[in-house]
Amino acid sequence: MKKLNKLYITLLGLATGAMVSCESKLDQSPISSIGSNAFYQNESDFIKGLTGAYNGLNAYPINHFELSEVRSDNIYSPGTAGVRDYNLINNFNTNLATAGIMNSTWNGLYNNIMRANTILDNISPDVLPDEAMRSRIEAEAKFLRGLYYFDLIRFYGKVPLFDRPVTPLEALEIPRSPVADVYGLIIADLEFAIDNLPDEYTSAGDLGRATSHAARGLLARVYMTRSGTQLHPDGPVLGTNEWSEALTLLNEIINSGQFDLVDDYADIFAYDNENNEEIIFDIQFLSGGLGVGGEYVQYHYPEAFARSNGIPFAGGTFPDAPKTVSADLMASYESVDVRDDFSVWVNYTDANGNTVQDRFIKKYLDLDNLGVDRFDFELNYPVIRYADILLMKAEALSKSGGSQTEIDEIVNEIRGRAGISTPISNVTYDQIMEERRREFIGEGLRWHDLVRSGMAIDVMLDWIATDDSGNKISTDITSDDMIYAVPINQLDVKEGLYEQNPGY
Known part of the structure; x- marks a missing residue:
């Protein structure tokens, strides 16, 4: 069933300890003491380095x-006090430059890029004579670097481009690069990964590694x-029309025939069904107090819920800032749709026996599979799954004037798996995006989808007018807010x- 490989457990401390960058106010320059030939001497060293680079996916x-x-x-x-970083994000606050999550995300992604760059800078036939393994390690590092840079431009737009390890003094002379230039590196990295990664791995110990797919x-x-x-002129969307x-x-x-939809939507996220046929790439987690558990699960449920349900070292969201699934999203599900019932917990009883009116994401939570604390959930996190591939195809067909029959078939297949037996026809682009919203609830895709579609401003202003009962969210949303x-x-x-x- 598990996992990236045993290195993820036994070598995590070594890999991450060795791969941590020198922290200083020059955080923009992710330099590591490991970036010398003293460490990278053989294949085992590079595998350890890759373990550290994959570990950066935990966030x-x-x-x-x-x-x-x-x-x-x-x-x-929106929060009642408005002091949490995610309340500022929800409310389209313009003072986000000082928010901790802005800094931790920027630094974390550049530290991850440093790890990949350090691996790439040390690869040579002298230390990796096996050409096949050398190409695979290079491809894995480039896949990760491409993923991390893609996150950077989706969050921040223009960013400094480091394609090799640099010194702090060099970093002070490197400005932010245009998004198109960063995309150039991302595309080259992913094309190399496609050409040099296997379609699948035969060893169970390699589960979780990037594949060509x-x-x-x-x-x-x-x-x-x-x-x-x-x-946004400096955002991630360029209008390049590369749908084909x-x-x-x-x-x-x-x-390829390697992937399929899981019959039961809930089984995609079952703790005993990880690495199933729908998963194309996910992030591997382990419970058991090993330090590689899925902390992300506790970012959804309320603290009071956790305490009343025996989650050790409860964690969860704060009473002044619940992360409530919107009324508009809940209303969009048809009565027979199984996805909302599985994905959302509606109301709960706290430790004092009081019913709390709230709705929160529960699709990753299984109260029969708790770790030693709130940082220790076992469930892998899907980054790319087959349903996303299908719905991206429907979107690309819609944008490029492709077959309406294919679009309808794809959307009806997704709806059918959700328990909706009545087919729809002449599916529009807006309907595809709404189906994505319902299918991928809680999977971190929605804002990216809105920005990509060009619908973000209109959709959010309409939504705020109906859902912002606390009157906390700024209605002055413009193109500036896309990054x-x-x-x-x-x-x-x-x-x-x-x-x-x-x-800002």
Whole structure:
């Protein structure tokens, strides 16, 4: 059933300890003491390095829930005090430059890129004579670097481009690069990964490693993001109209025959059904107090719920800032749709026997599978699954004037799995995006989908008018809000090196 490999457990401390960057106010320059030939001497060393690079994915579920799901019309979390970072995100606050999550996300992604760059900088036939293994390790590192840079431009737009390890002094001379230039590296990295990664791994110990199909799925998402309707001149959407490039990649995944929809929607997220036929790439977690558990699960449920249900060292959201699934999203589900009942917990009883009126994401929570504390949930987190491939294909077909019959078949297949037996026809682009919203609730895709589609401003203003019962969310939403603020400490490192994104 598990996992990335045993290295994830036994070597995690060594890999992550060795791979941590030198922390200073030059956080923008992710330099590591491991970046010398003294460490990378053989294949085993590179596998350890890759373990550290994969370990950087641990923050992915949290980042994309806070910065995509909470930002969108899926979650209503204005807060009563407004002091939590995610309340500022929910409310479209313009003071985000000082928010801790802006800094931790920026630094975390650059530390991950440093790890990948350090691996790539040390690869040579001298230390890795096996050409096949050398190419695979290079491809895994490039896949991860491409993924991390894709996150950076989706969150921040223009970012400094480091394609090799640099010194702190060099970093002080490297400005933010145009998004198109960063995309150039991302696409080259993912194309290399497609050409040099296996379609699948035969060893159970390699579960969770990037495959060529994972790279295809990610590159298709990249092309579709580039191709959408541009709202921000320095954001991730460029209006490149590369739908056919995305379709080629998506069809290669579909035609491989390796993946399928799981019959029961709930089984995608079952603790005893990980790495199932729907998963193309996910993030591997382990429970048991090993330090590699899925902390992300506790970012959804309320603290009072956790205490009343015996979750050890409860954690969860604070009483002044619940992350409530929006009324609008709940109303969009048909009565026979199984996805909302499985994904959302509606109301709960606290430790004092009081009924609390709230709705929160529960699709990752199984009270029969608790770890030693709130950081120790076992469930893997899906980054790319087959339903996403199918619905991306429907979207790309819709945008490129493709077959309406295929679009309808795809959407009806997804709806059928959700328990909706009545088919629909002449499915529109807006209907595809709404189906994505219902299918991927809580999976961190919604804000990215809204930005890519060019619908973000209109959808959010309409949603705020009906769902913002607390009157906390700014209605002055503009194209500036399509990306986030550059962290203030990055601006302070060297005056004039970076400019703040407009609107912050």
